[in-house]
Amino acid sequence: MLHDRRLSTEEKAQIRALNDAGFGIRAIGRQIGGTHCLILTSLQNPDGYNKKKDTGRRRTLTAHHNRQICRRASNICLSLNQIRADLEHPVSKSTVWRALLHSEHIVREIMKKAPHGKKFNLDGPDGEKSYWHDLRKNPITMSCRNFGGGSMMCGQTGGSIRLMSYGFDRVHSHLLSFVRGRRLHKYTFQQDNASVHASQSTKTWLLENKVNVMDWPACRPDPNPIVNF
Template sequence: MPAGKELSKREKGTILGLKKAGYSNLKIAKEINRSEKAVRTVVRDPDGQNRRPRTGRPKILSPRARRQMFRLACKQGMSSAKIKSTINLSCSRSTVCRAQWDTEIAKYVKRKAAPALMSDHKLRRVSFAQEKAISYFDWKRVLFSDEKKFNLDGPDGCQFYWHDSRLPPEIFSKRVASGGSVMVWAVISAHGTSEIKILEGRLNQDGAGFHRAHVVKAWLEDENISTMSWTAKSPDLSPIENLWADLVLSVYANGRQFETVEELRAQVLLSWAQVKLERLQSLVDDMPTRMALVLRSAGAKINR
């Protein structure tokens, strides 16, 4: 019977750690989805002193080549084809690509979009967070409003890159833009949501470059709601952004696309009606943590 895939250093460390914690070999095997025999071998011989060398075809990529590939992918953002030519590898481009996928540290992830933060923006974010933290601000009294654009073919800005999981995630700056799509506006709080409003034309309520819409101001005045100042270029501080992300996953579930604006509008309304109160409460409860993270990062973007 051929030998299975060799255990990684991380897997071996997990095995020894769980064994030290009192786990049985069988339970460890189930935890890491490996055979009990493989677990038993590591427990008996952690350093592999008594193991015979594995037979079979040697790997075409040396450890040194793999380290070079890792650096070029994560630090310079090179493609597999560019890496192959840069370090003059004799293997195919697909082999380079597979080797990158096999690493435990580098992951191919989507680059997150965020407005560019200047030093002045960061200072204002820190001041905003300090004010709210010192006053023990009651976020459950706040209504969070925002607009969102939904496209027929799916979300904008699908940028992926090789990410070193030991480092902070990358972002890219973007500008608000129009398009053939459905624009909506809504309000959320810890107590529920407003109706989601389908809008015609451009709208802004959270400090982007578009003019503030008269419909929003009129609605706030009609409902006798006072507005609070919000620090510019800080969508990461608002829980409604997380809810929009939830809505995107629901609207475009399983790669769903839409032929007409009417179909898209109907799905947006349906997904909005399915928002759960528990989700809203958890997002608002997270606001003090967001303020603390802003202070800890000296005003830089936070990941929530």
């Protein structure tokens, strides 16, 4: 038996005919395939039955609130809770999500990396990062700047590092030639205290060539952006 359904025009005419023929409410319900409440409602108000407009539950968000949500989420990396916290009208996270889902201008997209040869992104994760893309605006890209958010210098070498070769060949060919070419009289050479960088032979060579070295503890947390891989 069907429940809570609406009667068609033919079914309402059949109900009136069966009622005029002396059938009871439940007998008509069994004949039509509806509950006795449905049959009784149709007989009590035949002209007004099924004429009331079903408006449903009142909407939580107005058109103004929907525009406010779309403006807040336009081309920005914010979560649903962060967008909800900025609204004047208290709504749930699911309501904010539905408003953005029904918008024809806002879509969820993965931020693409900027076309740059640098491997590391220092302003956020290297993996996928999503944002709310406004189709009326240009897409935003993940920053790959070299300075500002942080910096990293990558060095690579093959085989083992020999102390004498590192201390004399590399420093002499690059550091001293740079200093002499620019006629620098006062400078400080920055290095970490890795074993190959702070050997006794290297320290002696730096002292003999009057190279002023920055002094810091070996176990200082993250003192130097230079990292050996």
